[in-house]
Structure formats: C-alpha cells, structure tokens
Amino acid sequence: MGGETPAGPTRDRDATEEALRAAAITLLRRGGVLAGLNLREVADAAGVNRGLVYQYFGSRRGLLRSALFHRSRPNSLDAAESAGLPLRKRLSRLFWTSLRNPEPVVLATLLVLDGDDRPRVLLNRGDGRKALAEDAARGELPVDDVEAVQAALASTIYGYTLLREHLAREIDVPAEELDGRVARCFEAMFTRPPAS
Numbered sequence: 001m002g003g004e005t006p007a008g009p010t011r012d013r014d015a016t017e018e019a020l021r022a023a024a025i026t027l028l029r030r031g032g033v034l035a036g037l038n039l040r041e042v043a044d045a046a047g048v049n050r051g052l053v054y055q056y057f058g059s060r061r062g063l064l065r066s067a068l069f070h071r072s073r074p075n076s077l078d079a080a081e082s083a084g085l086p087l088r089k090r091l092s093r094l095f096w097t098s099l100r101n102p103e104p105v106v107l108a109t110l111l112v113l114d115g116d117d118r119p120r121v122l123l124n125r126g127d128g129r130k131a132l133a134e135d136a137a138r139g140e141l142p143v144d145d146v147e148a149v150q151a152a153l154a155s156t157i158y159g160y161t162l163l164r165e166h167l168a169r170e171i172d173v174p175a176e177e178l179d180g181r182v183a184r185c186f187e188a189m190f191t192r193p194p195a196s
Helices: 007-032 037-046 051-057 060-081 087-100 103-113 125-137 145-169 173-192
Strands: none
Touching: 007 037, 007 051, 007 060, 007 103, 037 051, 037 060, 051 060, 060 087, 060 103, 060 125, 087 145, 087 173, 103 145, 125 145, 145 173
C-alpha cells in the first residue's frame, strides 16, 4: 500500500494539467507568439472542459507559468549536474541544453513581454552566480563583474535560442552548422583563453 500511485482525481488532474500545458505549447508553435493564446482553443486541443483551464490555472499567465515551471525542470537538472565542471564545459552544456529544450526560453520571454515580472531569466541564479564568482576569483572570466556576466550569458542564450532559425536563414546556413559556430563564439566571449 505504501508506494502505490494515487488513483482518481489527483492523477486525473495531473494528466489534465499536463494535457493543457502541452496543448498551449503546441498552439504557440503552430500559431506563433503574436497569434496569442486562446484558452478556449487550448481546452479544445487538450480535449477537456474549458472551465478546467480557469479552475486549474486561473488565467493564461497562470497556464504559461505552470508550463514554464514544468518545462524548465530538465534544464535545471542539467545545470545542477554540471555544477562541478570547469567553466568552459558548463557554458557548453548550458548552450546546448537551451537549444535542445528551448520551451523555457520561449515561455519566459512570452511572460516577460506580457508584463509578468515573476519569471526569472537569470540562468541558475543563485548557484550560477556563486560558481561564476569562483570563476572570476580564478581569473577565468573576461571581466570581474559577475552580475553583468550572468546577465550577458542569459541575454545571449535567450537571444540565440529565440532567433536561431531566423538567423540561420538570414545567413543562409543550416541551423545545426550555425549552432556549432555560435557555441564556439559563446565560449570565447565568456571565458579567458587558457594560459600557455
């Protein structure tokens, strides 16, 4: 009895909430950010009663915040796993993880553009700042202003993640090729070259 999965309403609610989050993301991908997010369409796409969106999330922002929280977990876990790695390896993982799972970047950006001040866009804020401070103390950062470096890292990750496909088309190269080139640039921008 002790390790059983809860049955009934809790599991149904969890499944319904996840269906609503997934439907919202699918509709955003299909219609684009500027098309907006119609909660009636989200409920229809999830195959649930429209009132459940409001009951479970309260609003469009509530739904997007929930999707952001749930979709950010893999990125957060990866950041925690890379905590003890050298700066260059941490930066590389941060870059590639954001490209593999861009939904948190998109959702946080939507919420910020919508005037929501709750999303936190500084990547791995507390632990990340502490690790960067240690990197700065070892002389590994190009500047000693840890907060500015952290803001520049977040801005670069967010900007490239959001504009990746567009930039690749504009430059006329495959996105995967541009990813590698930008990854090298990203590391060079935020680290000092190794001492010879």
